[in-house]
Amino acid sequence: MYQYTDFDKQFVHQRAAQFRDQLERHLAGKLPEDDFKALRLQNGWYVQRHAPMLRVAVPYGELSAAQLRTLGTIARQYDRGYGHFTTRQNLQYNWIPLVQAADVMDALAAVNMHGIQTSGNCIRNITSDALAGIAPDEVVDPRPYAELLRQWSTLHPEFAFLPRKFKIAITGATEDRAAIAWHDIGLQLKKNAAGEIGFRVLVGGGMGRTPVIGTEIRAFLPWQQILVFIEAIVRVYNRYGRRDNAYKARIKILVKAEGQKFIDAVNAEFTDILENDVAGTAHLLPQAEFERVARSFVLPAGVAAVPETPLAAFDAPQAYGRWLERNVHAHKLSGYRAVTLSLKRAGQAPGDATADQMDAAAAIADRFSHGELRVTHDQNLLLPWVRETELHALWQAARDASFATPNIGLLTDMIACPGGDFCALANARSIPIAEELTQRFDEIDELYDIGNIDLHISGCINSCGHHHSGHIGILGVDKDGKEWYQISLGGSDGSTISGASVPGKVIGPSFAADEVADVIESVIETYREKRSPNELFIDTVKRVGLEPFKASANAVRRSTATVPAV
DSSP states (O other), rough: OOOOOOHHHHHHHHHHHHHHHHHHHHHHTOHHHHHHHHHHHHHHHHSSSSSSSEEEGGGGGGGHHHHHHHHHHHHHSSSSSSEEEEESSOOOESOOOOOOOOHHHHHHTTOOOTTTTTTSSSBOOEEEETTTOOOTTTTTTTTHHHHHHHHHTTOOOOGGGGGOOOOOEOOOOOOOOOOOSSEEEEEEEEEOOTTOOEEEEEEBBTTTOOOOOOOEEEEEEGGGHHHHHHHHHHHHHHHHHOOOOOGSSSSSHHHHHHTTTHHHHHHHHHHHHTOTTTOSSSSSOOOOHHHHHHTTTTTOTOOOOOOOOSOOOSSSHHHHHHHHHHHHOOOSSTTTTEEOOOOTTTTTTEEEEEHHHHHHHHHHHHOOOEEEEETTTTTTTTEEEEEEGGGGHHHHHHHTTTTOOSOEEEEEETOOOOOTTOOOOOSOOSSHHHHHHHHHTOOHHHHHHHHHOEEEESSHHHOOOOOOGGEEEEEEEEEEEEEEEEEEEEBSSOOTTSSSSSEEESSOOEEEGGGGHHHHHHHHHHHHOOTTTTTOHHHHHHHOOOOHHHHHHHHSTTOOOOOOOO
């Protein structure tokens, strides 16, 4: 993990002190709401449906056990005893009183955490593959580059007030586990024939009202030039992006509208920065700076390759065997595995963790993973440094702490945003739909028979639940003040199982809230009827098309329901 320098620590503490001053002046009536709003957003503070919401940055998903304990303490002392891990590897609190906000920022700063640029029209938290640095298919460890991007973009004065929010994802593996094509900028580290490191650069991906897959504008860019090239991209966006319409302000709209003209403008800006760098101020990455940052991303003390160990004896409990199959992942280091702690269980929203569960996960990380965890894109926690010889003991500890549900990649391992229960933007609730589906598909044998499915739920068109990229996507919509839900099929986030990134297609008019679980069950049954032996859901959808699923979904529709034209 990246180790904060004295400068880094001073920076976050000064930022917390600055926010305290701003908050105190606002509460005293000396800083108007409109002026304070921009300042609180820059520190991750929203005003949601019922109370302020804080989004805490977890850069590229890396989290220490000490930091997780502090997050648990904040949940217990200032919130209602829990937090929510998001698809962008952050953590959100939903009930912290604004008068206590500065105390929370001080507590975060004490463990090198903050909410800087987790909101607002700026470059947001850099995300990455949760298996970064440990995946067998990894070509280049993306974490040092992600950290360099984080440091460069933090409070960048030129990019503090962009037309809209701006998201960057980076991977260094052959399989895309970071969904890079769905981001404003997606980066894939590669090596050319000479063994040199560079970036494949995608621009203009995004979800929301207009789902767009990113366009490749560089197949291979030398790594030393990546900050300059991103600077060129964001400058062009800052110059020409729409500011008159929030729905058309994302860079994806500019890229889609201008096409090659946008690419030409970026290349011209890039060339201009390099050729006219008389003062030597262009942000080319020096080798020494890369090495300084990369020194933080080495094997933890005591971790080294060891002989491999058989994972399970023939007489191991079935639950343990299934956990090994679903929650335990290959590792590039012999004798080690990565392990997912599932945050998907009945009675809790996907991604939620109580303060006690955070403490338990921190204790497990200290015992089994050298005090390190990762937040995954799928709203789970992952342990990156687990010895194979300790897997059975870890399973027992995870089971006792309710983290051992063997459903990773299955239907109940769903993604969901907080939805209308909390978010002021949401048209419908996500959490009750997720809970009903979790209860409906609670038989583990049935889940295993159904196989791998990405099910994603969003409470509104902003797509925080990534419904566009779900094999099954559920989108909450409003019709005459009532909650309805669109169902889409065939989406992909770009993983090997899913195939190339593509948005799902809606399979008809919306469904009432009390129909959704029946519709999903009908869609699943259609898959089981139509599938070939060992064929996954997404492959069956691609092979037979949407019509059989559309017919089965519409057959569920309540005879008394009024079908909205959305």
